[in-house]
Amino acid sequence: MLKRRRFTIRSKILIGYLVVVLLFGAVLLVLTALINTLQKENDFISHHDLDVHNLTNSIEKAVLDMETGQRGFMLTGNETYLEPYIQGLAQWNSHYEALYELVNDNRSQQLSLENIKTHITRWIEVAGEPSIELKRQGDQEQVLAFFQSDPGKTEIDLLRSQLTNFRNTEIALTEARVTDLAARSSTLLTVMYSLWGMIAILSVLAAIVISGNIIKTLRDVKQTISEIYKGGNLTQRIHVRTNDEVGDLGNETNKLLDTVQEQNRTKDRITEIATLMQNPTTLEGLSRRFLNELAMLLDIPYSVLYYWKDNRLLRVAAYAADGDKERSLGKVSLAPGEGLVGQSANEQRMLRLNDLPQNYIRISSGLGHAPATSLTVIPVIFEGKTIAVIELASMKPLQDSEITLLNEVIDIFGVSLHSTVTRMELQQLYDESQVLNEELQAQSEKLQVQTEEMLSQTEELQMQTEELYMLNERLEEQKNVAESSASELAEVADQLRTSSGYKSEFLANMSHELRTPLNSMLILSEILAENKNQHLNKEEQKYASVIHASGKDLLNLINDILDLSKVEAGEMEVDFSDVYLDSLPEMMNQYFLKTAEQKGIDFRIQLHSNLPETIISDEMRLHQILRNLLSNAFKFTKQGEVALTISRVNLPSATKKGQEDEVIAFSVSDTGIGIAEHKLVQIFDAFKQADGNTARKYGGTGLGLSISQSLASLLGGSISATSREGEGSVFTLFLPLHHGEQEDVYDSRLFANEVASTAPQLPENTSSRVPHTSSDISPNEMLLTPLEESLLRGRQVLVVDDDIRNVYALANALERYDMRVITAQNGYECLEMLESGEAKPDIIMMDIMMPELDGYETTRQIRNRLNLTSLPIIALTAKAMKEDRDKCLAAGASDYISKPLNMKEVISRMKLWLSHETLGI
Known part of the structure; x- marks a missing residue:
């Protein structure tokens, strides 16, 4: 079959224009012919008729000139009068011949001219020549007789009549020609308009035919695209009828539809694969399903998947493996860089091999087997890290389109x-x-x-105490039984002290039992909060941080329960430093915003404008008090709001009568159940709640407010409570702005007892008192013997600690025994001082937990690299686990003391090791 000739749009347009041009050319030829004819007619009229008239007039003039000359000469006899005659005689015949030639197309006019010639000739013969001859002969009589007879007059009259007729005939012919020329001009205009109309019609028809031929396919393309747009039907195709650019457009559109349809099928398949990848819950199941889908998608008959774990590539799944697994599947485990799989994992790029040897790998089925000829190794990369490698074997190389599809599927996988x-x-x-x-x-x-058992015991002790009060009253009335009652009271007091001891011992044991599982929870939540593998989003990471922080708070609360007796005795540790008030809202929001959202309660925090930037207090204890108060507020509030308001207020001074002290008030208000007025006092007692029956609705141990009040006292403040049952409560924590002239002492926890001893005492009837706290180091001096004093005096002690507060405190404590203290803030500085000889200490106090180079490694280098094997080194650490002591001794430490330090114990250990050094032990 012959190939259809290509007829482009350009060719069609050019042909259309060529047809129009040819039509215009034909019209121009016709018009040119008509115009030439008209031009000839016009020229004929302009030249022929004018020449006829001119020649007629010239003949007539010549005859008149001859007659005039003839008469003048006959009258005068002067030869000069013959000149017109002679000229006319010479000219009339030439004019006659020319005129006769001009009217050769009109025989009648020629006949008229012939008659005119006859008369002219006759006049010359009968009148002109004879008269002139007579005049020249001088015969005057005959001349007069000639004039009287005048034989030429008749000829002249006939000549004039014939010339007039001839002229009138030519004028009539000229007018007829002009009329005909006008008619033909009108006909020419009609022809021109007719031809223009015909050309216009033919041009329009050609344009309609050509444009229709072009627009037909364009409309098909538009209709097909419209159907795709409206109904999404990609199966519709354009019927191409022309072999031109529009046909090319239709063909390309069909190709585009084929490509889009194929891409949609591929995308649908990829979507199905992505959906299937969401179901498996195990690594092996997911890998096997992916290899199965990959085999169906790309017709890959053989594949193996390796997963990156613990810096090794482990084989976890395969597709179409035969019975000989060692031969068909290769190695079970590969190291990074080992083979093509390991190299692809390291380089994070696809590796392709073609024309594999016959014995490289075989693809088998139930009917037989055949060697694979193409191998593709592609890494699976997630967030810039290789997490798996897939090895594919096939009978033919993968095409570029298949490689592109493979990359998309690998990204999803x-x-x-x-x-x-x-x-x-x-x-x-x-x-x-x-x-x-x-x-x-x-x-x-x-x-x-x-x-609950201990609570029951406490209630029994309280009843016994009431009985003691009754006994005291009886003692006043019955002095005779005073000694017996006093003995009974002492016995009950001993029982009370014994019960309190049991309580403290029980709390200590239970707190230790709770620390073990709580420690694991803290470690796991901290791992989740660090989110090193980026498994959690920001909100989940924040949840883990809150869990970790809450766990730490719980651990602190357990420690507070353990030290409840210390709180009552005023020995709780506090750490005074700058507390930034503007950071409190964010901290409290982290703890309670989620609780407020869950309960549907409004939670707001308001800071008044007249607040200082910082106050001197223990930030951790302050947060603990506020969390206790806010936790109670949320617990007993079902609807409404909980608010924390921080303001500066003036309260009557506890030390200066008639004056006021500025304090910071932290008010926690709620719209909860409220507290009955008669229960406001007892809620601050340990294990007491407003809802104190055995079937109470709200949980809790009842320690929160008791501990909070004790902590407030340690911070130099107090807590007050106001409430109305059924309307809500307000708990207000009052803390001082300043702590007297000893504020700078609070920067170190080592001298809290000294602050307590030097601070002014408040009256006993106030709820605020200066705390008596324990510290990391107890500064109580020991009473030493002269021998012991000489053992310590002048000794050089090297204190290695990155916390300058501990260094300062320990140095001050040791200098009281006339010891020379030098310090190093880290392990590197300690080693440099010892190696250069700048320091030659008699003993080293080594902190374990230091950045960069910790106490363990510093001690090892002192023993091994500097070879100072006999120098006493006492390890100091806040960790108090059994294994920590073993680690310190294994690193080369001479002894081990846990923080917080007791100076009596420190001095005792130093005396021991310095005496060993002195005796050379």
Whole structure:
């Protein structure tokens, strides 16, 4: 079949224009012919008729000139009068011949001319020549007789009549020609308009035919695209009827539709694969399903997947492996850089090999097997890290389009693989957390039971105390039994002290039991909060941080329960420093904003404008008090709001009568159930709540307000409460702005007892008092013997600690025993001082937890590199686990003391090791 000739749009347009040009050319030819004819007619009229008239007039003039000359000469006899005659005689015949030639197309006119010639000739013969001859002969009589007879007059008259007729005939012919020329001009205009109309019609018809031929396919393209747009029908195709650019457009549109349809099928397949990748919950199941889908998508008959774990590539799944697994699947484990798989993992790029040897790998089925000829190794990358490698074998090389599709599918699989592994890790952590939570819950239930038993014992002791009061009253009335009653009272007091001891011992044991599961929870929540593998989003990471912070708070609360007796004795540790008030809203929002949202309660924090930037207080204890107050407010509030307001107020001075002190008031208000007025006092007692019956609605141990009041006292403040039952409560914490002239002492926890001893005492009837706290180092001096004093005096002690406050405190304490103290702020500085000889200490006090170079490594280098094996080194650490002591001794430390330090114990250990050094032990 012959190939259809291509007829482009340009050719069609050019042909259309050519047709128009040809039509215009034909019209121009016709018009030119007509115009030439008219021009000839016009020229004929302009030249022929004019020449006829001119020649007629010239003949007539010549005859008149001859007659005039003839008469003048006959009258005068002067030869000069013959000149017109002679000229006319010479000219009339030439004019006659020319005129006769001009009217050769009109025989009648020629006949008229012939008659005219006859008369002219006759006049010349009968009148002209004879008269002149007579005049020349001088015969005057005959001349007069000639005039009287005048034989030429008749000829002249006939000549004039014939010339007039001839002229009138030519004039009539000229007018006829002019009329005909006008008619033909009108006909020419009609022809011109007719031809223009015909050309216009033919041009329009050609334009309609050509444009229709072009627009037909364009309309088909538009209709097809419109159907695709409206109905999404990609199966519609354009019927191409022309072999031109419009046909090319239709063909290209069909190709585009084929490509889009194929891309949509591919995208649908990729979407199906992505959906299938969400279901598996195990790494092996996900990998096998992906290899199966990959085989169906790209017709890949053989594949193996390696997963990156613990810096190794482990084989986890394969597709179409035969019975000989060692031969068909290769190695079970690969190191990074080992083989093509390891190299692809390191380089993070695809590796392709074609024309594989016959024995490289075989693809088998039930009917037989054949060697693979193409190998493709592609890494699975997630967030810039290689997490797996896939090795594919096929009978033919993959095409570029298949490689592009493979990359898209691999990217989706990378996300699914990472999500599955992350989900498995989170599930494992969740299971472990569940176990720990169950253990913690069991311990809590046990503690609750024991707490209730202890509460019962406390109530019994309280009843016994009331009985003692009654006995005291009886003693006043019955002095005779005073000694017996006093003995009974002492016995009951001993029982009370014994019961309190049991309580403290029980709290210590239970607090130790709670620390073990709580420690694991803190470690796991801290791992989740660090989010090193980026498994959690920001909000989940924030949740983990809040869990960790809450766990730490719980640990602190357990420590507070353990030290409840210390609180009552005024020995709780405090750390005074600058507390920034503007940071409190963010901190409290982190703890309670979620609680407020969950309960549907408004939570607002308001700071008044007249507040200072900072106050001197213990930030951790302040936060603990506020959290206790806010926690109670949320617990007893079902609707409405909970508010924290911080303001500066004036209260009557406790030390200066008639004056006021400025304090900071932290008011926690709620719209909860409120507290009955008669219960406002007892709620600050330990294990007491407003709802104190055994079937109370709200949980809790009842220690929160008691501990908060004690902590407020330690901070130099107090807590007041106002409430109206059913309307809400307001708890206000009052803290001083300043702590007297000893404020700078609070920068170090080492001298809190000294501050307490030097601070002014408040009256006993006030709820605020200066705290008596313990510190990291007790400065109580020992009474030494002269021998012991000489053992310590002048000794050089090297204190290595990165906390300048501890260094300062320890140095001041040791200098009281006339010891010379030098300091190093880190392990590197300590080693440099010892190596250069700048320091030659008799003993080293080594802090373990230091940045960069810790105490363990510093001690090892002192022993091994500097070879100072006999120099006493006492390790100091805040950690107090059994293994920490073993680590310190294994690193080369001579002794181990846990923080907080007791100076008596420190001096005792120093005496021991300095005496060993002195005796050379």
